[in-house]
Amino acid sequence: MTGSVVFRKAFLVLAAAALAAGTAVPPALAQVKGGVLRVGNLGEPPALDAHWTTASITETLTNHIYEGLYSLDKDKKPIPMLAEGHTVSKDGLVYTFKLRQGVKFHNGKEMTSDDVVASLVRWGKQSIYGKALFAQVTDVKAVDKYTVDLRLKEKSAIVLISLAVPNNFGAIYPKEIAEKFEPAVKATEYIGTGPYKLAEWKPDQYIRMVRFDDYKSRNEKPNGYGGGKTAYADEIRWVPVPEVATRVAQVETGELDFADDLNLDAYDRIKKSTAARPIVAKPYYWLVAVFNKKEGLMTNQKLRQAWQAAIDIEPIMKTVAGGKSEFYRMDSSLAPVEITAWHTKLSGLPWNERNKDKAKRLLQEAGYKKEPIRFMTTQEYKWMYDFALLTKQQLEDVGFNIDLQVVDWATLVKRRNNPKEYDAFTTGIGAAYDPTHHVYLTAAWPGWNNDETMLSISAELARETDPKKRMALWERQTRLFYEKVPVIRYGDLFGMRAARNNVKGFDESNERLRFYNVWLEK
Amino acid sequence: MSSYLLRRVLAVIPVMVVVVTIVFFLIHLIPGDPVAVMLGPEATPSQIQAARAGLGLDRPLHEQLFTFYARILRGDLGHSYFLDRPVTRALAERAEPTIVLTLSALFVAVAIGVPSGIVAAAHRGSWWDRGLMFLSLLGVCIPGFWLSLNFIFLFAVRLGWLPAAGYASIWVDPRTALTYMVLPAVSLGFNQSALIARIARSCMLDVLQQDYIRTARAKGLSPGVVTYVHAFRNALVPVVAVIGITTAILIGGAVVTEIVFNIPGLGRLIISAILRRDYPVVQGVVLVTAAAYVIINLLVDLLYAFIDPRIRYD
Numbered sequence: 160m161t162g163s164v165v166f167r168k169a170f171l172v173l174a175a176a177a178l179a180a181g182t183a184v185p186p187a188l189a190q191v192k193g194g195v196l197r198v199g200n201l202g203e204p205p206a207l208d209a210h211w212t213t214a215s216i217t218e219t220l221t222n223h224i225y226e227g228l229y230s231l232d233k234d235k236k237p238i239p240m241l242a243e244g245h246t247v248s249k250d251g252l253v254y255t256f257k258l259r260q261g262v263k264f265h266n267g268k269e270m271t272s273d274d275v276v277a278s279l280v281r282w283g284k285q286s287i288y289g290k291a292l293f294a295q296v297t298d299v300k301a302v303d304k305y306t307v308d309l310r311l312k313e314k315s316a317i318v319l320i321s322l323a324v325p326n327n328f329g330a331i332y333p334k335e336i337a338e339k340f341e342p343a344v345k346a347t348e349y350i351g352t353g354p355y356k357l358a359e360w361k362p363d364q365y366i367r368m369v370r371f372d373d374y375k376s377r378n379e380k381p382n383g384y385g386g387g388k389t390a391y392a393d394e395i396r397w398v399p400v401p402e403v404a405t406r407v408a409q410v411e412t413g414e415l416d417f418a419d420d421l422n423l424d425a426y427d428r429i430k431k432s433t434a435a436r437p438i439v440a441k442p443y444y445w446l447v448a449v450f451n452k453k454e455g456l457m458t459n460q461k462l463r464q465a466w467q468a469a470i471d472i473e474p475i476m477k478t479v480a481g482g483k484s485e486f487y488r489m490d491s492s493l494a495p496v497e498i499t500a501w502h503t504k505l506s507g508l509p510w511n512e513r514n515k516d517k518a519k520r521l522l523q524e525a526g527y528k529k530e531p532i533r534f535m536t537t538q539e540y541k542w543m544y545d546f547a548l549l550t551k552q553q554l555e556d557v558g559f560n561i562d563l564q565v566v567d568w569a570t571l572v573k574r575r576n577n578p579k580e581y582d583a584f585t586t587g588i589g590a591a592y593d594p595t596h597h598v599y600l601t602a603a604w605p606g607w608n609n610d611e612t613m614l615s616i617s618a619e620l621a622r623e624t625d626p627k628k629r630m631a632l633w634e635r636q637t638r639l640f641y642e643k644v645p646v647i648r649y650g651d652l653f654g655m656r657a658a659r660n661n662v663k664g665f666d667e668s669n670e671r672l673r674f675y676n677v678w679l680e681k
Numbered sequence: 682m683s684s685y686l687l688r689r690v691l692a693v694i695p696v697m698v699v700v701v702t703i704v705f706f707l708i709h710l711i712p713g714d715p716v717a718v719m720l721g722p723e724a725t726p727s728q729i730q731a732a733r734a735g736l737g738l739d740r741p742l743h744e745q746l747f748t749f750y751a752r753i754l755r756g757d758l759g760h761s762y763f764l765d766r767p768v769t770r771a772l773a774e775r776a777e778p779t780i781v782l783t784l785s786a787l788f789v790a791v792a793i794g795v796p797s798g799i800v801a802a803a804h805r806g807s808w809w810d811r812g813l814m815f816l817s818l819l820g821v822c823i824p825g826f827w828l829s830l831n832f833i834f835l836f837a838v839r840l841g842w843l844p845a846a847g848y849a850s851i852w853v854d855p856r857t858a859l860t861y862m863v864l865p866a867v868s869l870g871f872n873q874s875a876l877i878a879r880i881a882r883s884c885m886l887d888v889l890q891q892d893y894i895r896t897a898r899a900k901g902l903s904p905g906v907v908t909y910v911h912a913f914r915n916a917l918v919p920v921v922a923v924i925g926i927t928t929a930i931l932i933g934g935a936v937v938t939e940i941v942f943n944i945p946g947l948g949r950l951i952i953s954a955i956l957r958r959d960y961p962v963v964q965g966v967v968l969v970t971a972a973a974y975v976i977i978n979l980l981v982d983l984l985y986a987f988i989d990p991r992i993r994y995d
Contacts, residue, residue: 203953205719205763212720287725343731345719347765362764362771363945363953364848400846400943401953408833408845409943539956569713569958576717576726603725 189663194679196392196662198672199400199415203362208346209330210282210289215589218326219672220397222384223368224265225330225351228256228275229323230385233668235498235592237323238385240377241270241331241352251314251624258305263373264333265356272301277337279309282329285342289329291595292321295621316624320593325384325671354390354675366397381676384669391664391678410435410657416679417662419672421655422541423481429657438667439485440654442495444587446479446546448534448647449599449606453578456532461525463644464509469518469557472511475549476650479542488651493597493637495651497670501594503634508641510648518557531562535575535584539568542652543585575605587652590670594620594633599646608645689982693975700971701753701964705746708955708963714738715762715958736762749964758968759961763954768965771950776969778848779946782869782938783931785862789870790877790927795920797874798881802889803908813878820875825934829868829941836864846943865942869934873927880923884916891915918989925981929974 200219206212209221230240239245243257262270276299283293295317298310309318322329333350340346349357354376355368370390379386398415400406407425410418411432421429421437429437448466450457457463473489480486491510494501536547544565551561564581566574574580584605591597598604600617608614616636623629640648656672658665661680666673716732717724733739737748752759758768797817801810837845843864849857888894889912897907936948943949947966954962 203763205957206765213724214719285728287728341735343728343735345765361774361945362766363775363949398943401949402846402941402943404830405833405846405941405943408838409847411838412841412845414845414847567713567956569715569718569956570711572717573712573714576729603727605726 189680190389190391190678191681192391192393192678194392194681195394195396196417196674196677196679197396197398197415198674199398199406199409199418201403201420202399202401204366206345207349207357207360207366208340209328210278210285210342211327211345213287213327215326215671218328220366221330221351222325222328222353222671222673223355223395223675224349224353224357225328225332226353227322227329227331228258229319231323231325231383231592232385233383234500235383235590236500237319238382240323240385241275245319252311254309254311254318255302256307256309258307259375259377260305262352262375264352265350265371266333267373268333270331270333270352271304272307274334274337275307275331276301277334278331279307279329281332281337281340281342286327286329287598288321288324288327288596291621292317314622314624316629317593317595317621320596324592324596326589354388355395358394363399365399368395368397369393381666383666384671384673388675390675392674395674407657410659413659416659417656417665417672417674419654419656421657423483423486423655425657426481426483426485426655433660435657435659438656438658438665440656440670441668442497442590442651442670443654444589445490445495445651446476446542446649447586447588447599448547448550448583448649449575449586450583450644450646451578451581451606452609452645453607455578455582456527456530457582459525459527460643461521462527463647465518465521465525465527465557466554466559467509467641467644467647468512468514468521469559470511470550470553470647470649471513472649475546475553476652478549479545479652486653486655488653490651491641491648493640493648494594495590497668498590498592501592501630501633503637505634505637508638510641515557522558527558529558529560531560533562533564533580533582535564535566535571535581537568537571537585538565540587543587546649547585578607594629594636600636600640606646610639610643610645613639613643613645686979686983689979693972696975697968697971701749701968702746704964704967705749705960706742708958708960709742709745711958713958715960718957719763749961753968758965761954761959761962763957763959764962768961771962772947772965772969775945775947775950777850777946778944779932779935779939779948781851781858781862782865782935782944782946783928785866786869786873786931786935786938787924787928789866790873790931791924793871793874794877795881797878798883798920799885799908799913801878801882802885803904805886810882814882817875817878820871820873820878823872825868825872826937826941828871829865829938832864832868833941846941848942848944848946861942865938865944869931869938872934873931877920877923877927881916881920884919885912888912888916914988918985921984921988922981925977925984928977932970932973 204217204220205214206217207221209225226240228242229237232238241259241262243259245254245256247254258272264270279299282289295311295313295315296309297312300308302308336346336348336350354371354374356371358369359367370393376387381387403422406418407421409415426437429435450463452458476487491508492503496502534547536543538544547563551563554561571584575584595617599606600608600613602609602614616632620629620632663680664677716729720728720732761768761771764771797813801813804810833845836843843860847861849861851858894907894912897911935946936952939946939948951963951966
């Protein structure tokens with residue numbers, strides 16, 4: 160970033176703050192560059208190739224290195240990032256993207272349409288969001304140095320949101336890298352346009368990112384995951400600390416400035432600390448039991464409905480959240496409150512019914528004869544095990560016979576792909592920014608939602624561009640969800656992180672960590 | 682001696698072949714898929730299938746085993762799926778922390794265990810004896826991770842004397858390296874000192890009842906000379922055997938300590954590799970650890986002859 164841009168931004172922030180507070184001492188004065196921000200996280204990323212994996216740790220790290228054409232604002236709606244903007248042809252079949260000029264990669268090369276085309280083609284073959292979008296795409300081509308055309312087979316509602324999702328996202332790589340690594344092979348050269356560039360990666364020790372001095376920020380204010388980005392810290396050092404108690408201790412002692420993925424039982428301890436503060440990470444996950452709808456007992460819809468009728472969600476959520484109301488939320492909407500565009504408030508849904516009689520009746524109608532239901536969970540994520548255990552108890556109260564199978568996470572993610580090996584499994588559903596991004600509603604994801612009506616609504620949602628009609632479809636989809644019960648939606652669980660008091664500017668409303676626009680107070 | 686040494690070294694080969702083969706099958710027979718872990722929770726089966734083919738994981742198991750043997754003969758332990766680097770490089774990067782931790786903990790264990798055993802034996806039945814043996818009992822009973830977490834809480838969080846976790850290389854910054862190593866070495870070494878103390882006490886008691894000790898006392902030698910000059914060396918052979926076993930145990934025990942204190946050593950590597958199903962790394966770490974066990978045992982055998990010249994292997 161150039162000095163003049165910094166000065167202009169600083170002046171704007173000062174002026175805005177002075178106007179808002181009516182005071183001559185704006186807080187923006189405290190923003191300082193420098194220092195090493197040390198962040199303790201759970202583990203090592205499987206890759207730093209944003210196209211290649213859906214792992215959330217990869218998402219967090221790569222969003223500091225790379226950028227996509229679009230990003231998400233504070234309401235989780237698409238806003239331009241590397242794109243200046245776009246136009247859509249009258250027939251809705253051609254999206255023309257104008258790129259920002261003068262944006263440089265970390266290797267000094269200017270980003271142009273050739274890089275965008277090569278990156279999007281690779282992303283469209285590997286990423287789950289890219290594949291979904293490219294199923295509708297016929298062609299993507301460079302019109303000139305700063306213009307890209309995306310041609311569609313049919314009208315699409317998911318172009319911008321797909322380009323904006325931060326997970327498994329459409330990161331723009333230099334053409335040479337995008338073409339060098341086949342989509343199924345993870346890229347091992349890490350050149351992006353983001354405010355930080357990768358300096359060193361020592362597995363199980365640290366990942367060092369340093370400020371990219373030639374970063375060209377947008378002129379807008381920071382907004383959600385997008386807007387203006389300033390790299391205040393000279394360096395971000397991501398330190399994998401697998402033991403959660405150690406992460407808590409290190410943020411207390413000051414060996415870490417920030418710690419992520421903490422156990423909720425550390426909340427009171429950190430709250431009492433004079434050096435650090437706890438942060439509630441929302442929305443984190445909604446808890447879910449996913450049914451195998453391809454084979455076995457749970458192909459019986461009545462049985463799934465009986466499960467839904469039997470469970471009492473609040474005590475489950477309370478236990479999973481360590482008894483702290485700050486860490487869970489009771490909500491039936493499939494999109495969390497934070498995703499304002501798709502959060503629904505529908506009445507009369509059979510969610511959290513706690514109706515044992517109805518459950519027993521449904522079991523009878525299902526012809527269920529106490530056959531064991533194989534319910535797979537893991538102790539690697541304590542919250543999954545806890546909610547599976549409590550679910551088992553509640554279900555057995557009404558006559559289910561639950562065979563709780565506790566395996567490690569690697570085993571669970573393998574076995575859930577084989578319909579012969581289970582009837583239900585636990586997992587968490589993270590934020591999906593569009594109705595078409597809810598994986599449990601697709602036929603490809605484990606559990607295999609094969610309900611034709613729901614699949615046709617999903618397809619319609621991908622095509623329909625009128626926002627009102629889309630919302631009506633989504634509400635219909637939500638009602639069908641509670642009737643067909645492809646999975647059980649429990650409550651929203653929140654995560655916990657902690658920051659030292661000298662960490663300033665951290666946007667707590669973002670679900671995932673972002674450390675641009677964050678500075679260390681001296 | 683040299684033919685004994687040769688026989689022992691050759692005997693290592695079948696041991697390693699058996700260990701490697703068993704580990705290969707064990708890790709491949711556990712359900713779980715490295716690719717599913719790497720691609721994340723929302724990956725689709727088709728994505729997983731494509732990546733499996735890319736890593737050669739779709740080939741028959743026996744084919745993968747023979748490829749593995751062939752590589753080992755060339756000194757190649759394979760390529761880590763997750764870390765994306767040769768296993769030999771991953772092992773080399775993590776050997777130093779584990780060696781430093783093991784040796785430091787061994788030093789602590791011996792420094793606490795041997796004197797405790799000698800003093801307890803020399804003052805048999807006294808409060809010294811009871812006190813030291815009670816402490817060694819505690820050492821056996823207290824779980825390593827519990828001790829480690831409490832050390833962190835007391836010395837790092839409450840008192841602020843030492844860092845809670847981390848590692849610095851002794852070659853780069855020896856002073857910082859020492860501050861990082863104190864808590865892990867003491868918590869790991871304290872556990873193991875208990876066994877050494879108990880064996881040292883028992884061996885010393887045996888020796889102190891021998892006729893030559895009575896003779897030494899009758900000659901009017903001071904209790905210190907009798908204990909430390911005449912008795913100690915003769916009690917040392919079983920103690921050295923226990924120290925050898927302790928070294929091997931410490932390599933295994935280092936796993937928990939490395940996790941709690943966030944030390945990037947071989948123990949932490951193997952745990953991560955098992956959870957990620959990073960087969961080549963698991964095999965590589967087991968191979969190296971097994972070799973270390975065998976070499977330590979060999980060294981201990983050779984040390985017997987050095988301590989007690991009556992022991993001959995020819």
